[in-house]
Amino acid sequence: MKILKRILLVLAIAFILLVVVNYPKLNIIAGYSAKNTSSSVFLAERTLALTDSTDNNFGEVSFAYDEINEEGKFASSSVFGLLTRKAVHREGLGSVLITDDFDLTKKPLKPKRSFVSDTVAYPYGNGAQKDTLFTNVDYDALNKAVDGIFNDESHTRAVVVIYKDQIVAEQYKEGFTKDSRILGWSMTKSIMSTVYGILEHQGKQNVQDQAPIESWQNDDRKNITIHNLLQMNSGLEWDEDYGSISDVTKMLFLEKDMTLAQEIKPLKHETNASWNYSSGTSNLLSGILRKQFSSHQAYLDYWYTDFIDKVGMNSMVIETDMNGTYVGSSYAWGTARDWGKFGLLYLHKGNWNGEQLFAPDWVNYVTTPTPTSNGRYGAQFWLNANGRLPDVPKNMFYADGFQGQRVYILPDQDLVVVRFGLKNYDENTFLKGIITSIK
Structure with a gap:
């Protein structure tokens, strides 16, 4: 029994050391995943499933577990449950990784925007172009x-x-x-x-x-x-x-x-x-x-x-x-x-x-x-x-x-x-x- 306890103690210490050493990297991985998830879902209007299976499915980033909150417009990502990072979406400003002291009640300034006509043809508007066939294009x-x-x-x-x-x-x-x-x-x-x-x-x-x-x-x-x-x-x-x-x-x-x-x-x-x-x-x-x-x-x-x-x-x-x-x-x-x-x-x-x-x-x-x-x-x-x-x-x-x-x-x-x-x-x-x- 004493040997087992000692083994468990050694394993626990090794785990703690592993976490301490890798904590900054886990922080970055979770941060990347949270930021990318929030932007992809709330700005690019993709699904969480598509985001996780493509944009976040590479290297160590794939270890992150992502969740979204539709009502609050934020994404949370954790790595092995050891830490969680959050990114929040703001209209007109996109998403941003936040810290615990970030004031979510403060309304941020956002840029004033103007929009071109959907009837004027691209590129000077966002409308359809006239069908044009160039004889020199194969x-x-x-x-x-x-x-x-x-x-x-x-x-x-x-x-x-x-x-x-x-x-x-x-x-x-x-x-x-x-x-x-x-x-x-x-x-x-x-x-x-x-x-x-x-x-x-x-x-x-x-x-x-x-x-x-x-x-x-x-x-x-x-x-x-x-x-x-x-x-x-x-x-x-x-x-x-x-x-x-x-x-x-x-x-x-x-x-x-x-x-x-x-x-x-x-x-x-x-x-x-x-x-x-x-x-x-x-x-x-x-x-x-x-x-x-x-x-x-x-x-x-x-x-x-x-x-x-x-x-x-x-x-x-x-x-x-x-x-x-x-x-x-x-x-x-x-x-x-x-x-x-x-x-x-x-x-x-x-x-x-x-x-x-x-x-x-x-x-x-x-x-x-x-x-x-x-x-x-x-x-x-x-x-x-x-x-x-x-x-x-x-x-x-x-x-x-x-x-x-x-x-x-x-x-x-x-x-x-x-x-x-x-x-x-x-x-x-x-x-x-x-x-x-x-x-």
Whole structure:
């Protein structure tokens, strides 16, 4: 009996130690699952069953047990019953992970929205387009290229191909339609960058200015410019590892104010000579934007009034952190068609239906390769300048998100291609097939 008791004691101690050591990781896993579940169910209007079987069914996240509360509009996730995280949905703001001290009775400010006509044809409205057949498009070859990535391996959910402002191919996985909101993940960085371009065009911002961060003014970080941050070339320390407890996972799933995660980091490398991909930098940039406005309401409104709704991307919602700042690194939701409008805005060099939202030179700016990025990265956009995709023009640039979310802009071909899914895929073959289908 004594031996059995000792064995049980050892096992109990081992279990406690295991929990203590892994508690931070369990916290992040439950946080990811709760946040994703709340957004998927209440913002994207998917079922809990679909969310659990697809979006949350990978790696250690699959260990989380998810529940939703329809009346309270929140999701709860636990891992082995050891801890529970909660995310709550707010109309107009999306979902946010909350802590126990979060005041659910306080009504948050939300952005004011305007909507384009459902009778005006896409892309300038949300209405149906006139049937248009381009004689130089091989539609059989085009559809074959699109069909090629709708398979169980790539888990593609949506593809929209836009040629000369016309949708020439469009396909959705079962359960998804043209009205389905889908998370862009890091494509949100390109949205956030565009806000800077619009402010710059309006004469309200100069990206060459030093970053207005008070805590940096007494050390070498004071020399970092907004331009350095947009190019992710600040030299600041940052660990962008999603498979571990890292800077980025702690920021997204533990922090109330995501703008601070990068701000507190020291310089690790020389500024403008050390490209390092950092979601913390993008959220710091969102925080800098917030300080440019006289009120929180003005900050919330601007992204929509001067950009998102002006382009008619009416399905799009940018979620905030607990502090009310847009999560500029990761949390923009929208339909594939609305993400296509975003691509068209860049294809038309900032001109939207006759109104110049940002200067044509802004396109040159975001597509100028960041020093030491080997031609892969510009100002919150990814590039093909180094020919990574060998059968795709080198001046193609794109918004890029986790699991292969993409908005490709191909200026020479007058093309925008949108793809959403749950896994990466053969981009070169996919785009080559689309390009060669147009003579």
